[in-house]
Amino acid sequence: MALICSNIEENVFYLTLDNPNRRNALSIEMLEGISNALDEANQNKDARVIVISANGPAFSSGHDLKELTAARNSDDRGQAFFTKTMQLCSSVMQKIINHRLPVIANIRGIASAAGCQLVASCDLAVASNDSKFITPGVNIGLFCSTPMVALSRNVSNKHALEMLLTGEPCSAQKAEEIGLINKAVASEEVDNTVKWYTDRIIAKSTMTIKIGKQAYYNQSQMPLSEAYDYCSTVMVENMLKQDAEEGIGAFLEKRHPEWQDK
């Protein structure tokens, strides 16, 4: 049984977590499914933006505790399996960051632990007003240490630590205020709001988006002057591309650009 559905429609690659009975837990199989779908989107020349959503009432409950617990019966008390899970999960999250395409989370319901990490790892996120964000590992003796890598790169220390130390849910409204998501909207408006983003993104040159997204995360880890040197070089290279010449020309001539590299 595949735990992921994916399909492409009008240049949008939809990746849907589809294990509602297990609240879309990020089991090894689910993580591999996401990883493969991200690779598929990377290969697909029609794909220009990725939307991650989920079937069922929960966006994702995080790691699969039953699977982790079952692994405790092995000789190493699960160490190898836990390590594999953490590495795979970290690799999937970084695959989103490093993906050539923007990735948007479409959230209805709870995003918990590694599920919250998934939201934090996406470039953009839209949630229904009744969604919740929670890092409850502390309630089960297992601090949300990998989720906090993504969380703490999105929100300020006090907001991150409130979620991590108390294990209490953060409302969609609060998540918008603190920068964890872009917008909290009525449940029936989530798809339309995501479409507002995807409509704009698919209208751009995919080459330009790829250059920009990659440079964004790279420069964010550099000291200021190094970041400027790096981004100046990136921008000159971008300027010499056909799509920049076309885009600037179209702008000056007040016509729509025709992207070569869609």
Next chain:
Amino acid sequence: MALICSNIEENVFYLTLDNPNRRNALSIEMLEGISNALDEANQNKDARVIVISANGPAFSSGHDLKELTAARNSDDRGQAFFTKTMQLCSSVMQKIINHRLPVIANIRGIASAAGCQLVASCDLAVASNDSKFITPGVNIGLFCSTPMVALSRNVSNKHALEMLLTGEPCSAQKAEEIGLINKAVASEEVDNTVKWYTDRIIAKSTMTIKIGKQAYYNQSQMPLSEAYDYCSTVMVENMLKQDAEEGIGAFLEKRHPEWQDK
């Protein structure tokens, strides 16, 4: 005369600045008192969370200007004493960050200069609506340079520079909006709100909290991929602890966990 009161009650270690006549100035004696109390809390096996509050109308006025001025009469014009003060203060602030227990600031009144730094250095902070946060060093020719280390790691550049360059107070409401504190509430609700946090924190495994808090600040200074490698290792080690096995087991069996390491 001790400048600090401390007591423990139901697993909460209360550390109270108790020099209201000097507006709880962070003199050498006060800083040593805080440092010793933090050590005491570290040794106390019943302590599971620390609350820092203050007696009198001011939370803390920052460094003791009379003490600093008196030191100018020495042969080195106070340099050795100033250096000792700065190092001790920086050490106390980092002792909070590095403490095994979460530290919550309970603020009523003004938190000024190093007093504002103390708030920024705590993991969580709750303030009364009439509290003020201010870095007024610029008004007396002495820029709040060490306070800004903590401040700038909590709020964005423009917000930090507004406080630092103008020396004007920031209201509790604004402090909540910009991420300097978690919550601004009515004066009579501060203790209850702090209790909301402490109740939740003392219900967790102290071992888990210790692992998580330490990892939080460590990973926050790492590049993304290094942070993921580090936190993956932390999380596997955490998973192999008794309290994680108990916590996950209790969750799956729908019962309350019995922590070994409280």
Next chain:
Amino acid sequence: MALICSNIEENVFYLTLDNPNRRNALSIEMLEGISNALDEANQNKDARVIVISANGPAFSSGHDLKELTAARNSDDRGQAFFTKTMQLCSSVMQKIINHRLPVIANIRGIASAAGCQLVASCDLAVASNDSKFITPGVNIGLFCSTPMVALSRNVSNKHALEMLLTGEPCSAQKAEEIGLINKAVASEEVDNTVKWYTDRIIAKSTMTIKIGKQAYYNQSQMPLSEAYDYCSTVMVENMLKQDAEEGIGAFLEKRHPEWQDK
């Protein structure tokens, strides 16, 4: 024709972008004008704060696309000219950060691309309610890669990426909420609000402001313990200056300080 006006009035150095017909585009000539004016302010002993504003309905439209396009006719397809533009622009932005004086942006109208970068690079920013902030490079095939260096150091990832990936404008109100500017006010209140800031800044010791601003940006790029060591040293040096002795003395004696180094 000079593209910049500058004048000094009551210790405030006003730097005004003055090419409204070209929407204050940041051409080579404009960038050199800004750079020279910043140098001039640095030399001027009466200058204690810099205000950057603009004539005409736009604050700044960013790089001069006509100038960049004209350069494509050269043998290297413009590479040398693009590189010169990027380096000059990056140098101007860093000159603001490294300037001894605080720099305040006074914005009425649109701040686009490198114009938005200019706002993000200032220490403080006040905008009229109808101002807009936009990084629209993605619409013309040229990602706003150097603007994002400044933008991403002011706002959180999701907010920065929303602007960068969609190319849609951010309202002044939203810019205030996300930390890109300090205040959005009615158009007729912008000058008064800027004056609120300049009044306060010119009342301080310029030596103190210089020490503090420089230390702020330096420490913000350091790990925590290094930042504390560095700022402790800065603060001891500051304490030994005449203006700190005067300022602390005046405070303790409840009189106005007389700064030596205005």
